[in-house]
Structure formats: C-alpha cells, structure tokens
Amino acid sequence: MTATTTVEDVVGQPLGVYTRPRGGNGWRDWITTVDHKKIGILYGVAALFFFVVGGIEALLIRLQLATPNGTVLGADMYNQVFTMHGVTMIFLAAMPLSAAFANYLIPLQIGARDVALPRLNALSFWVFLAGGIVLNLSWVLGGAPDGGWFGYAPNTGIVFSPSPGMDFYALGLQMTGIASLVSSINLTVTILNMRAPGMTLFRMPVFTWMILVTQLLLVFAMPVIAVALFLLAFSRLFGARFFDPSVGGDALLWQHLFWIFGHPEVYILILPSFGIISEVIPTFSRKPIFGYPFMVFSGIAIGFMGWGVWAHHMFVSGIGPISVAAFSLSTMFIAVPTGVKILNWMATMWGGRIKFSAPMLFAVGVVSMFTIGGLSGVTHAISPADTQQTDTYYIVAHFHYVIFGGIIFGLFAGLYFWWPKVFGHQLSDLIGKVNFWVMLVGFNLTFGPMHVLGLQGMARRIDSYSPGFGFEFWNMVSTIGSFLIALSIAIFVVNVIRSAMKAKGQPPCGPDPWDARSLEWLTPNPTPVHDFDEIPVVESLDEFWHRKYGTDENGRVVRVASAEEVCQDGSAVGVHLPSPSFWPIVFAAGLPFIALGLIFNLWLTVPGGLLVVMAIYAWVFEPVDDPDAAHGDVSEVADTTEEAPVV
Amino acid sequence: MSEAAATDHATTTGMSHNKLAMWVFLGSECLLFGALISTYLVYRGRFATGPAPGDIFDIPFTSVSSFVLLMSSLTMVLALSAIKRGDLRNNRIWLLTTALLGSLFIGGQVYEFTTFFREGLGYTTSPFSSAFFTLTGFHGVHVSIGILMLMSMFISSLRGSLRKEHSETVEIIGLYWHFVDIVWIFIFSVIYLVPSPTS
Ligand code: HEM
Ligand SMILES: [Cu+2]
Numbered sequence A: 001m002t003a004t005t006t007v008e009d010v011v012g013q014p015l016g017v018y019t020r021p022r023g024g025n026g027w028r029d030w031i032t033t034v035d036h037k038k039i040g041i042l043y044g045v046a047a048l049f050f051f052v053v054g055g056i057e058a059l060l061i062r063l064q065l066a067t068p069n070g071t072v073l074g075a076d077m078y079n080q081v082f083t084m085h086g087v088t089m090i091f092l093a094a095m096p097l098s099a100a101f102a103n104y105l106i107p108l109q110i111g112a113r114d115v116a117l118p119r120l121n122a123l124s125f126w127v128f129l130a131g132g133i134v135l136n137l138s139w140v141l142g143g144a145p146d147g148g149w150f151g152y153a154p155n156t157g158i159v160f161s162p163s164p165g166m167d168f169y170a171l172g173l174q175m176t177g178i179a180s181l182v183s184s185i186n187l188t189v190t191i192l193n194m195r196a197p198g199m200t201l202f203r204m205p206v207f208t209w210m211i212l213v214t215q216l217l218l219v220f221a222m223p224v225i226a227v228a229l230f231l232l233a234f235s236r237l238f239g240a241r242f243f244d245p246s247v248g249g250d251a252l253l254w255q256h257l258f259w260i261f262g263h264p265e266v267y268i269l270i271l272p273s274f275g276i277i278s279e280v281i282p283t284f285s286r287k288p289i290f291g292y293p294f295m296v297f298s299g300i301a302i303g304f305m306g307w308g309v310w311a312h313h314m315f316v317s318g319i320g321p322i323s324v325a326a327f328s329l330s331t332m333f334i335a336v337p338t339g340v341k342i343l344n345w346m347a348t349m350w351g352g353r354i355k356f357s358a359p360m361l362f363a364v365g366v367v368s369m370f371t372i373g374g375l376s377g378v379t380h381a382i383s384p385a386d387t388q389q390t391d392t393y394y395i396v397a398h399f400h401y402v403i404f405g406g407i408i409f410g411l412f413a414g415l416y417f418w419w420p421k422v423f424g425h426q427l428s429d430l431i432g433k434v435n436f437w438v439m440l441v442g443f444n445l446t447f448g449p450m451h452v453l454g455l456q457g458m459a460r461r462i463d464s465y466s467p468g469f470g471f472e473f474w475n476m477v478s479t480i481g482s483f484l485i486a487l488s489i490a491i492f493v494v495n496v497i498r499s500a501m502k503a504k505g506q507p508p509c510g511p512d513p514w515d516a517r518s519l520e521w522l523t524p525n526p527t528p529v530h531d532f533d534e535i536p537v538v539e540s541l542d543e544f545w546h547r548k549y550g551t552d553e554n555g556r557v558v559r560v561a562s563a564e565e566v567c568q569d570g571s572a573v574g575v576h577l578p579s580p581s582f583w584p585i586v587f588a589a590g591l592p593f594i595a596l597g598l599i600f601n602l603w604l605t606v607p608g609g610l611l612v613v614m615a616i617y618a619w620v621f622e623p624v625d626d627p628d629a630a631h632g633d634v635s636e637v638a639d640t641t642e643e644a645p646v647v
Numbered sequence B: 001m002s003e004a005a006a007t008d009h010a011t012t013t014g015m016s017h018n019k020l021a022m023w024v025f026l027g028s029e030c031l032l033f034g035a036l037i038s039t040y041l042v043y044r045g046r047f048a049t050g051p052a053p054g055d056i057f058d059i060p061f062t063s064v065s066s067f068v069l070l071m072s073s074l075t076m077v078l079a080l081s082a083i084k085r086g087d088l089r090n091n092r093i094w095l096l097t098t099a100l101l102g103s104l105f106i107g108g109q110v111y112e113f114t115t116f117f118r119e120g121l122g123y124t125t126s127p128f129s130s131a132f133f134t135l136t137g138f139h140g141v142h143v144s145i146g147i148l149m150l151m152s153m154f155i156s157s158l159r160g161s162l163r164k165e166h167s168e169t170v171e172i173i174g175l176y177w178h179f180v181d182i183v184w185i186f187i188f189s190v191i192y193l194v195p196s197p198t199s
Helices: A027-032 A036-065 A075-110 A118-137 A165-193 A206-238 A251-285 A292-308 A310-314 A321-349 A358-381 A383-389 A393-423 A429-455 A472-503 A543-548 A583-599 A602-621 A636-642 B002-006 B017-043 B059-085 B088-118 B127-158 B164-193
Strands: A549-551 A557-559
Touching: A027 A036, A036 A075, A036 A118, A036 A393, A036 A472, A075 A118, A075 A165, A075 A206, A075 A251, A075 A393, A118 A165, A118 A583, A165 A206, A165 A583, A165 B017, A206 A251, A206 A292, A206 A583, A206 B017, A206 B127, A251 A292, A251 A310, A251 A321, A251 A358, A251 A393, A251 B017, A292 A321, A310 A321, A321 A358, A321 A383, A358 A383, A358 A393, A358 A429, A383 A429, A393 A429, A393 A472, A429 A472, A543 A549, A583 A602, B017 B127, B017 B164, B059 B088, B059 B164, B088 B127, B088 B164, B127 B164
Parallel strands: none
Antiparallel strands: A549 A557
C-alpha cells in the first residue's frame, strides 16, 4: 500500500461473506459512515426536516385558532396535530439538533479524532430516524397519537383513545429513547475518556461541560420514560391493568414516571443551547467567559436539582398540600443556578467590544427571551397562582418562551456560528440579521399574546372557542406572528442555499472566521476527515485563543500569532480511522418492523427480530477496523502524539 | 463488545471505552429497575378480585432459585480468572456452568409463572399481577440476554477465537452478569421477603 493513503482511499476487502463499505462521499458512504462529523450532519439534516414538519403542524394549529369556531381541523384532527406538534418538536427536532452539535463538536473540542464507540454512534442516529419515521407513519396507518405530548393516563388507554395512535407514540418514542440512551453513553465515555493531553475537566469549553451534564441527565432519565412507555404499551397491546382505575390502576403513576423523566428532559433540551451561547457570547464580546467555574457548577447544580422538582407539573393533580409546598419551594430554588448563568452572560458582555454578528444576535435573543420565560416559570412555581394558570394558554406562552426563545434561538446561534466549521463557508451575515429580527418579532407576536389569553381563561388543547370572550383579537395577532416565524425559517433556507451557491468553486473561508476561542477552530474549515493532523497538547482554558494572544510587558493583551500560523492545515496523511459499517443501519431497519408488528400483526416482528439479531452478531464479529484498511500506513504524526502521556 | 480492538491507545481515565460504557449503562439500568420496582411497590396491594401476593408466593422455592443465580456469579468470577491466566479450558467450563445456572434460574421462573397462572394470576388480572410479571419478566429477559452472551463466548472459545487477550470482553460481560444478580437480590427482597398482603 502506498504511503499517502487515508482510509478513504482504501478499497474495502471482502471480509467473510460481505464486502466492507469504504469511505467517500456517495450515498453508501453516508449510510455506512461512522464519522462523528457526518453523523452530526445527518442528525442536523433530519432534525431540521422534522422541525419543518412540526412547524407546519404549528401553523395548522394557529390557522384553526385564528378565528372563533375555527373549521380548519376538526376536534379529532386537532388533537392529533397538537400532540404530534409537541412530540415532533421535542423528540425529533430540538433533541436531535442538539445531538447534531454534540456529535460534530465534542471530539473537536476535547482534541479527539472521533467518539469513543463510532459504530454505536451511527446506531444512535439510525435508530432515532427509524423512531421518527414510525411516529409519523401513524398519520397514514390509522391515526396519529392524540393524547398530548405527555400522554396522561387513562386518557391514552384503549378506551379513550381507540385508534392505534398512542401505540405509535409508545413504540416510536421508545425507539428515539433507545437512540438517546445509546448516544448519551457514548458521549459520556468520549468526554471522560478521550480528552487530549492537558485537557483537564476544568479546561473543557463550557459547551462540552453542558453536553456532559446533558448526557448524564439522559443516562438516568431515559430509562424512566422507557418504563412509562413500556407500561403504556403493555396496557394497550397486551391488556395490562396499570392504568385501569376500575381495578385500582393509578393514573398518578404515569404522571410521576413521566415527569421524573420530563423535568430533567427540559434541562436536556436547554443545556446544549446554554452551552452554545456560552461559546458565542465570549467570542463576540472579545472577553473570556465571566465566572467559568460558576458557569460549570451552576450547570452541574441544575443537573442535580432537576431531579427534585418534577411534581410542579402536578400541582392540580391532587398530590396533597405537603408535596405541593415542597415542590413549590424546590422549584423556586432551581431558578437560582439558572439566574447565575444569565448574570454571567451579561457580565461577559459587560465592557466587551461587542460585535453583533448574526450568531451573537441569536445568543442575545436567548438571554432576553429565556429570561422572560424563566420569570413566567417562577410565577407558576407559586402553586396557588399556578392553580389558575395551569392548562391555559399562559402555560403555552411560558414553555414556548423557554423552548423557542431559549432553545431554538440558541440552536440558530450555533448554526450561524459553526456553519463555516462544517461547510467551509459562512452564511450571509446580513440575511442572518434579517432572519433574526423577523424571527424575534414573529416569536413575540405569536407567544406574547398567549400570556394575555391564558390569564383571560382561554384553555389549551381545546380545538375552538366561541366568540364574545374577548379572545378574538389576540388569537389573530398570534396567528399572524406564527406566519412571520415561518417567514424567518424561509429566510434561513434561502440563506443556506444562496451561501452554498456563492461558495461553489470558491476556496474555503479560511481558518478562524470569528476570532474564536476553543479547540475545534484549530482544525481547518471545513474539518478534514481525520480532524486533527496532530493531537494538540492543551495548556489552558480557551486554548486556541491563548495560542493567538499573549500579553506584553505592561500586561496588555497583544496578538502574537495569526490564525494561519496557529491552525493546522489538514495535510496529515495515513491517519488510522475506524472503518464504516453496514450493521448500524441494518439494526435500525429491523425496529420499525417490530413496532408495526406489535401494533398490527405479530408475524411482522419475525423479520424485524431476525434483522436485529443478525445485525448484532455481524457487528460483534466484525473488527472495528478493517484489518486490511490503512495498515502499513505512515501515521507517525498521529501515533507519536496519541501515545503521549494522557492527563 | 469488540470495539476494544481499536483502543489500544491510553485513555484519559485509564479504563477502556467499552468498560466505562458498560458502567455508565449499568448506572442507567439502575433507574430502569428502580422505576419497575417502584411500580410494583405501588401496586402490590392492588390485586382486585385476583389472588393476592401473600396467597401465592412460594418463598422456599424462589429462595432456592435465587441461590442458584447467586452461585452463577461465583462461577462467572472463576471464568474470568481462568481466561486471565490463559487457561482457556477452564474458562470454557465456567462460562458454560454460569450459563447453565442462569438457565436453571430461568427454568424456575417459567415454572413459577405457569403455577401462578394456573392459580388464577394472569398478566391482566390486576395491577398487582401486571406489575409482578412485568418486573420479574424484565429481569428474566436480562438474565436471558446474559445467557446468550455467555453462550456466544463459549462458542467463540470452542472455535478458538476467544483467547487470553480477550479477557476484558469476559470481564465486561461479567459486570453485566453480576449487576443482573445484584438487582435480583433487591427484587427478591422487595417482592418475597417483605411480608406481602394477603386477601
Ligand atoms: C412556529 C412556531 C410554533 C408555534 C406557532 C407553536 C404553537 C403551539 C400551540 C398553539 C400549542 C398549543 C396547542 C394546544 O395546547 O392546544 C403548542 C403546543 C406545544 N408546542 Fe409549540 N409552537 C411552535 C414551536 C414549538 C417548538 C419549537 C417547540 C419545541 C421545541 C414546541 C413545543 C410544543 C409543545 C411541547 C407543545 C405542547 C403540546 C401538547 O400540548 O401536548 N413548539 N405549540
Ligand atoms: Cu418541570
């Protein structure tokens, strides 16, 4: 084998009965890839697709509610649409979009070449996608889930929800849950075990820290929802009596299990976004993050306290005054570490030479909009007030300020910020700014009025309202706002397409477009297959920045090296990378058969089960590295650094 | 489990990726069983018109099968120490013994389930029955998966592909096996040893 090959060029050799896939860029390489960057991109594309699907569902909801006695959707259809809207946005859009960032960036931020278990990483993505497909197949196979995203028992039982929708809910979410669990184990191990020499825990970027906390929350929260979903599925499919009140089944059991998962879940959703803006704000304020240890410890504190507040979702479920008082208090306490973060971001901006590029605008959007959502959250931590607010549009307003204002804005900040890292060209900043302002205005027009509607008594999850309650005006405003949000998404799409077209045939944008701070920018843009030419040795927090800047004799910060000098050029050859594999997608392909089989015809579970078992065995006996690939390569660069003492 | 092959480089914690992943996974499993055990505790007294737990449990029988399962942890340890010494023959013997003890336990569970069923405790009889079968069933599935893994290792060993350098694979599967045993101690105490309501 010649000395100048990377794994990509190496032809797969027949290994036993099948040919091992090889690297490259055709569709086969995408479905067999184990590269964390490609998997990150796959997650991103799938999540944005489902985001659009969930968005269309949202627009349908708003059309129905634009005027009194709406006729766009019937009551039954309305239930399905709002349930699938919530499920899609949370499990198929927000979580996987965070996973996209985590997959792409975590190895780069800690100075590694991939995640710890690359094939399992591919498995996570394909199982998630299969879960998303199963959930959405329900539209054409008998009706979508209609019990709300938190699916309260016994409303979700066969008696009150006879269509197969809730079966799809139970099994589809089980699949996305498995995907999340596998990926959380993988990323936890990656962060703990694959840090570059010198990358101690307290030199990790805040984003990496927030992802670590998120993964640990996932590790412990996913099994709880898994049990809840099993109980539901067994009740519906096999007649188990968990939630049948006539024989003593307890509806509160579901609520407890769901929210013991559900509240950590909201932090699972928000912490990645917090991590993203903790990278963006220092970069565009040209200052280190204010109070790094506080940032980290408040994240950890949220990770712990998040387990002790779940029953604030159940203040009116009859859990008794002592529980209500205790959970009311714990909920007020958890606002403290969150407040710490907000103050730290503001202190980071304070006195900085702020540059309001598109990523920064979105980040500031998070700080301001999330604060509004956080404040309305504190109003329902006060349980007597919540008794009035719960199940009204005030709640819908609250969680959209945190979910949309806190998460979606943050993810957009990340998209604009890391776009050049991933694709080698920047998105237009001007269009990005327009995108931001349209989204901000649309968002506030949509969800601001819902505070008023809720306090006026408009109930959520009701498909229509009669004229004469004073609901008309604000509902119309809200619907108009929602179409502005849709417009902002269209602007984003235009930006993506336009920038890609302009970049065609041009050289990549060059290293370090933002004067950034963390290790991922040490690699060229777009990131080469092998990530780092040489594994860096880390000496400080904000390592990349410290390689560019030093202090002069008066202690003033001066530039000591240009980005070109500091960045690697991506020219290393023969770096040994894990080989692609067919088995993750084969495994994932078996699961929908099992799910559909359980719902419709048990025979279908046979081919599904066979596929899964076959994939597992083939997987186990397939060596991680194709023994014929890239051995005999000259990877002195790689090998000497990887053998360096690990801290 | 074969991902370890790639990671002959030192890791940050010093523990291999696979082993660390197994530990994290077992942490997650604690919550899975925690939620199932809680469900059982909520429902143990809700047996509707069906048999109550105190009416049907056969504590001596289940104690014996629990003892069998516990012994399998011992044989698992012996299997690991054999392969670490490079003693492949003994490794095979102990792997097979562990799998057999596990199967004996599963056999006991099948016998118990059928007896209960004949005594009128079906899966759909009451919240108690659903919770009981779900919890013990989940545990049984875990044991069965463990048996499959043990047998797969046994067969690999017969074919000569499980050698001394793979002792970590045996160790990781052993971790899983011990975990499943320890969980059974909890389940056994909660279900059988804590005095159960009778009808
Ligand atoms: C175009 C933007 C959006 C609009 C116009 C919108 C609108 C709505 C409306 C009106 C409801 C209330 C339905 C009802 O209770 O009757 C709702 C529920 C919900 N939305 Fe959104 N939404 C948007 C974006 C999002 C995003 C980005 C997420 C999450 C990441 C999200 C998550 C949820 C959830 C979890 C529910 C509760 C569903 C349920 O009651 O089961 N939404 N949305
Ligand atoms: Cu909560």
